[in-house]
Amino acid sequence: MQQDENTPTDGRKTEENAQNIQHVQSAAADGRPALYGRKVLSFVRRSARLDARLQRAWDAYADTYLLNINAGEGSLDVREGFVFDQAYIRETWGNANPLIVEIGSGQGENVVAAAASQPDVNFLALEVYDPGVAHTLLLAGKQNLKNLRIAQINAPELFKAAVDGSIAEVWTFFPDPWPKMRHHKRRIVQPELAADVHRALTDEGVWRIATDIEDYALHVHEVMDELDGFHNDGALNVSLPVEHVGKGNADEAAALRHADFAESERFDGRVLTNFEKKGLAAGRVIHDFTYRRV
Structure with missing residues (x-):
């Protein structure tokens, strides 16, 4: 390409x-x-050419792993009439194993490692950028994984098409922080998506979220903690400022009033990616969340 x-x-x-x-x-x-x-x-379309290695991976593995559910060429919407239900899952994965969906799989390091270590679980990686999709194809194809599929689709559109109780877990690790205050509305964790995730989850299914941005952690708490139907399983007390800051005034957060919030221990099922390593090296704190459907 x-x-x-x-x-x-x-x-x-x-x-x-x-x-x-x-x-x-x-x-x-x-x-x-x-x-x-x-x-x-929650994203901006960017132009990105595939290098020769990623192009070869796309050509070799797209037919095996990439789902054909888009509304049309270049569209990130789900095609009209598509239903993501148990029949489609059985047809696509060839079984009725539990399904985990990762929103924003990036380069695919985490979802591929998870799929390789849990062959009795199905995985779906949602990613909109061509290089990320191609790199995930490359990693999956090298291991000949049978339990992973990829959809180059806008995540909220997929969850709108999902039937009740079709997904065991949803993962959203290190989403785009949209640091400017005027862009906070673009953050992927929003009440509308939370409602669709809740509906799509099985009983006791969970939405796992992680971020290394303090202000995004506050955003997650504001959206999720008071929602009917979700229980915050976190057992750690974490102190966060109770007012939002944005790009350019983030240093002011330390002087703001703080409060304790419940968060989770680091999720063992998340591999330590290069992205997370960079955040830790920069001195950022990783915030993990587990919201259980009740």
């Missing part, structure tokens, strides 16, 4: 820009907010 298929051509960019301007003008004319009705994404 010579061009990132998720990157619009100049013509498509022009068309999208015109549609965005028309949307904003229409909303303003009706007295609505400019972003009314527009989908807020």
Whole structure:
């Protein structure tokens, strides 16, 4: 692949820009907010070419591991009418084993290691960026894993298509922190997604979350701790500021009022990736969460 298929051509960019301007003008004319009705994404589409090694991996393994559930070429939406249910899971994985879904699998280090160590569990990696998908394909293909699949899809769209009780666990490790205050609404952990995750989880299923950003940890607590239907299984007391800070004023957090929050011990099922190593080397604290469906 010579061009990132998720990157619009100049013509498509022009068309999208015109549609965005028309949307904003229409909303303003009706007295609505400019972003009314527009989908807020937790990622930005970036242009990224695959090097020769990753291109070979894509060509060799995409047919085996990459799910064909997208609405169309270049789309990160689930196709209309698609249902992620037990019948689809059995057909795709060839069994009815428990399914773990990782939102934002990055380079695939964690999900591939987990799939290799737990052959009796099914895994689905959700990742939107071509290089990450290709690297996950490479790692999975090298080990000839049978229990892993990959979907290049917007995660909330997948969970909207999931039927009740179809997923045993959801993992979201080190999501994009969106550090600027005005971008906090783009963080993947949101009440709407939490509701769909709760519905899709089996009884006693869990959503595991980890971040090395203190302000994101506060965000997770604000979204998740008071939700009906989830229990915070954390047994550690962690002190966090109770006000949000953003890029440019993060140093102010130390002087803010703090409170204790319940968090979890480090999840043993998460391998120590290069990303997490860099966070630890920078002196950041890792925050782990376990929210159980009740």
